[in-house]
Amino acid sequence: MNNNSAPMSSVRRIAIVGSGLAGLTAGLRLQRLGHDVTLFEKSRGPGGRLAAKRVPGGSADVGAQYFTARNPGFLPFLREYGGKHCFAEWHGRFGFRDEHGQWGSFPDEPRYVGTPRMTAITRALSEHLRVTPETRIEHFARVEEGWQVFDTEGSDLGTYDQIIITAPPAQARDLLKQSQLHHLAAKLDDPVQKVLPCWAVAAHFAESPWTQHEGMRLEHPVLYWVGNNSSKPKREDAGQWWVLHANPEWTQAHVDTPAEQVAELMLAAFQDIAGFTDTADDTVTHRWLYARSRDGEQPGHLWFSVEGIGLAGDWLAGGRVEGAFDSASGLVTAMTKGS
């Protein structure tokens, strides 16, 4: 116990849905204040969109590519709970290519990645918490003592004083509707429309297909981002793994296209931009239905004190890794104000 701990009378049992960065941040901050926290995660491991896929010889980051640390509290938080080896600065050359093929530079600021893969961060943070994996929360039911939580198998996962949802808005809205909280679900109708999908392809080349940049943001009919995953710190891949992200409009138009065909089309676009002729000798594909939010309102977090239900996640605070951290930190402050 530390000096910030809640007195025993005000210790709350809190369930957190999701163990991406927002869920883990909220969990660690609430636990530090002395609360009794349990996280539920539908996937096999923590991380959410801070994601890596196994590829021959290593892994490739198919979700978030890097993160910034403009909030001065962010890196100290990661170091405190994750240790100083779970992330490092990515010293790459980053370029922006406009629709006419003209190149510009990224703003000059440090960019960080998990080491040796993005999920190293969330794995390290999750070690301090009680995370129940492979458990998809289906609904909560109001009971006298608070909220009873159920998964999709119908299992009763216990009763909690408060609940935090960190799922993307469409999944968060489903949970609220299934819990008969229609008045709260309605507040997510607009954010649900603002979340965009993204096809991701990791492609292996024997030699670098492009040598001018390690990361490129593109205004292009197919591609949004191309990055050299093997240039990130502590990757020891043979050859080079590159990660390609399609833009939201192209992804939407190809959302049901078979993965192999998507990989071919996206690689052809990369070849066209970079002018190389070698083909990739291996590819791994991933489809994100809920990748990033665009143009939504950014209240930071949502805290419904009457119901004891909070929402946090990147989509409430800028749609980026750092936004997930800011959102969860803000929610915990709101939940614990005056306690």
Ligand SMILES: Cc1cc2nc3c(=O)[nH]c(=O)nc-3n(C[C@H](O)[C@H](O)[C@H](O)COP(=O)(O)OP(=O)(O)OC[C@H]3O[C@@H](n4cnc5c(N)ncnc54)[C@H](O)[C@@H]3O)c2cc1C
């Ligand atoms: C392709 C792509 C590229 C990106 N690039 C960048 C980038 O370069 N820089 C950057 O800063 N950001 C980037 N982002 C955004 C960044 O990944 C996110 O902002 C951040 O990871 C979101 O964290 P989160 O905790 O809010 O949500 P998530 O990481 O989505 O976590 C939500 C968690 O909830 C779980 N969940 C959902 N429903 C349930 C349920 N019913 N029961 C149990 N668990 C549930 C999910 O499995 C997930 O683990 C990118 C995202 C994508 C997809």
